[in-house]
Amino acid sequence: MSLLLLLVSLVLAGYTVTLNTAAVTEAQVRGWLNDAGYEELTGLARVDVVDSGLNVASTGCDGNSTPAAAVIQLTSPSLLSHPHITVSHEYGHVWADYHRCVYWQNSFDSYLVARGIYGQPWIDYTTAGCRNPAELIAHDYEQLFGNLNDGPAVIYVSCAQQEWQVGLKEPWNVPGFRDWFALTWTQGHPPPGYSSTPATPTPQPATATPTRTPVATPTMGPVTPTTTKCPRGWQKQGRC
Numbered sequence: 178m179s180l181l182l183l184l185v186s187l188v189l190a191g192y193t194v195t196l197n198t199a200a201v202t203e204a205q206v207r208g209w210l211n212d213a214g215y216e217e218l219t220g221l222a223r224v225d226v227v228d229s230g231l232n233v234a235s236t237g238c239d240g241n242s243t244p245a246a247a248v249i250q251l252t253s254p255s256l257l258s259h260p261h262i263t264v265s266h267e268y269g270h271v272w273a274d275y276h277r278c279v280y281w282q283n284s285f286d287s288y289l290v291a292r293g294i295y296g297q298p299w300i301d302y303t304t305a306g307c308r309n310p311a312e313l314i315a316h317d318y319e320q321l322f323g324n325l326n327d328g329p330a331v332i333y334v335s336c337a338q339q340e341w342q343v344g345l346k347e348p349w350n351v352p353g354f355r356d357w358f359a360l361t362w363t364q365g366h367p368p369p370g371y372s373s374t375p376a377t378p379t380p381q382p383a384t385a386t387p388t389r390t391p392v393a394t395p396t397m398g399p400v401t402p403t404t405t406k407c408p409r410g411w412q413k414q415g416r417c
């Protein structure tokens with residue numbers, strides 16, 4: 178790509194990148210976003226990269242199904258060790274929250290029904306982990322439509338692997354869910370990853386646990402600081 182074309186493409190992308198770090202370049206950040214399935218319709222306004230802090234997506238939704246401009250903060254240590262997983266996860270929040278706001282009255286209920294877990298007693302909206310629908314939905318995005326290709330040194334630990342005790346399935350093992358998530362959740366606007374990823378991804382034996390220390394599943398930060406109160410206990414841990 179010529180320099181001119183590169184510059185034009187950077188300007189045309191619908192969000193700004195603010196680098197408070199020298200560890201990565203703007204072109205890298207945009208490349209990871211594109212790999213994650215970035216679509217302008219999600220209203221992503223800004224991506225900030227910092228050297229310390231949290232990986233977090235800030236979204237919002239008013240009572241008229243109008244999403245607020247979304248902002249993603251990424252940390253350079255995460256980007257240097259597992260950029261695709263990190264960016265796919267935070268962008269997954271933006272993507273999921275945009276459609277939740279516009280089409281679903283900002284409710285997770287339809288998603289939980291399609292996911293096959295509506296009404297499960299283990300669902301916990303106050304946790305930072307996979308039992309929180311706000312977290313699980315971002316993980317589902319990253320697994321189904323994002324890009325997790327950060328090399329063999331990074332072991333990805335899925336929500337289904339973390340929460341096997343409660344019977345949580347991998348998203349592609351819930352009949353019909355992948356199509357529903359791509360087509361119904363978005364009301365006919367499937368993400369780019371829907372057509373380019375196979376329906377049967379990585380084998381994941383239910384009994385196997387990684388022998389090496391899991392590196393991935395970054396981003397334990399609060400999902401929607403603008404709409405969610407800081408859960409008890411998080412403040413003590415410095416999460417909010």
Ligand SMILES: [Zn+2]
Pocket residue numbers: 266270312315396397398400
């Ligand atoms: Zn998250």
